[in-house]
Amino acid sequence: MAEVLQVDNRDWTGKRRVRRQRAAGRIPAVLYGHGQEVVHLSAATADLAAAVRHGSQVVDLAGAVKETALIKEIQWDTFGQEMLHVDLARVSADERVAVTVALELRGDAPGIKQGGVVDQPVHEIEIECPAAAVTASLEVNINSLELDQSITVGELELPQGASLLVDADMVVVQCSEPAPELDEEEGEPAPAEPEVIGAKKEEGEGEES
Amino acid sequence: MAQMPKRVKHRKCQRRRIKGNATRGNRVTFGDFGLQTTEGGWISAATIEAGRIAAQQYLRNEGQLYIRIFPHKPITSIPLETRMGKGKGEPDYWAAVVKPGTILYEIGGVTEEAARLCFARLAHKLPVRVRMARRRSA
Numbered sequence: 509m510a511e512v513l514q515v516d517n518r519d520w521t522g523k524r525r526v527r528r529q530r531a532a533g534r535i536p537a538v539l540y541g542h543g544q545e546v547v548h549l550s551a552a553t554a555d556l557a558a559a560v561r562h563g564s565q566v567v568d569l570a571g572a573v574k575e576t577a578l579i580k581e582i583q584w585d586t587f588g589q590e591m592l593h594v595d596l597a598r599v600s601a602d603e604r605v606a607v608t609v610a611l612e613l614r615g616d617a618p619g620i621k622q623g624g625v626v627d628q629p630v631h632e633i634e635i636e637c638p639a640a641a642v643t644a645s646l647e648v649n650i651n652s653l654e655l656d657q658s659i660t661v662g663e664l665e666l667p668q669g670a671s672l673l674v675d676a677d678m679v680v681v682q683c684s685e686p687a688p689e690l691d692e693e694e695g696e697p698a699p700a701e702p703e704v705i706g707a708k709k710e711e712g713e714g715e716e717s
Numbered sequence: 718m719a720q721m722p723k724r725v726k727h728r729k730c731q732r733r734r735i736k737g738n739a740t741r742g743n744r745v746t747f748g749d750f751g752l753q754t755t756e757g758g759w760i761s762a763a764t765i766e767a768g769r770i771a772a773q774q775y776l777r778n779e780g781q782l783y784i785r786i787f788p789h790k791p792i793t794s795i796p797l798e799t800r801m802g803k804g805k806g807e808p809d810y811w812a813a814v815v816k817p818g819t820i821l822y823e824i825g826g827v828t829e830e831a832a833r834l835c836f837a838r839l840a841h842k843l844p845v846r847v848r849m850a851r852r853r854s855a
Contacts, residue, residue: 586738586818
């Protein structure tokens with residue numbers, strides 16, 4: 509059951525009016541897709557923030573329009589704290605959509621007790637699934653992750669009817685020994701200044717053609 | 718050891734102004750939590766290294782620390798008790814130019830509470846005000 513989002517029609521555009529509306533607690537949104545006309549909407553900041561916090565990607569719009577929509581893109585401010593604008597794409601429940609799903613680690617890896625460090629190089633993957641089956645995140649169980657072992661995308665449990673849009677051999681999480689800390693005294697001493705590209709070398713420094 | 722570029726086109730550069738907010742490097746990308754600056758400034762290579770040491774001493778081989786900034790800018794200075802003039806000084810140190818919103822460090826593989834305590838230690842080393850940012854899926 510998708511989250512319900514109350515929306516109003518929006519006749520205000522332009523940065524000054526949009527800024528005033530944002531200050532008053534409304535976020536501009538746009539609804540498009542399925543070859544139908546583009547509709548300018550607005551939603552309450554608190555409602556939209558709640559939907560995002562709950563990880564909803566598909567929402568049921570209520571109020572000015574009554575449709576199901578996929579949250580296609582959210583624009584954030586520089587600090588990633590406040591939403592600026594939302595793109596909504598029309599979808600039907602049986603339509604297959606491509607979505608980005610977050611990966612959440614669950615459990616404790618036994619490899620950590622063996623001196624390893626759990627590294628997660630991939631934090632989200634793209635999948636294709638029916639709009640009704642879109643999920644906020646996929647859980648990755650690492651309870652059996654030993655030292656020098658890894659879990660790939662192909663080993664993940666996907667929602668029913670979902671297929672991967674990324675390489676199945678991609679490593680999601682691995683447990684490996686921590687990289688040794690570099691000692692300052694080891695290796696060659698660093699030069700005092702970097703090499704200047706195109707600078708003429710002084711005499712006696714070696715000849716180059 | 719403090720970082721600096723391996724090769725540069727020019728030994729010295731002009732100071733320039735820091736204008737606007739960060740539009741790149743302002744999202745947590747590699748780890749789970751990030752240290753985000755709320756003001757602009759120069760962060761010297763020695764400061765970046767001091768922050769790294771402070772964080773890694775706290776983490777003690779748990780989790781991963783990522784440094785998201787690099788000191789590309791040569792900062793020059795003139796020696797003490799030198800009369801004015803006689804040209805621009807010699808390169809003194811290297812600094813990273815950061816705009817408000819830039820993620821400076823990231824931590825992965827630790828709890829939120831551990832990351833918060835680690836960043837609190839690290840923030841003492843920095844010349845800019847910072848806040849903790851969290852990873853958010855696209």
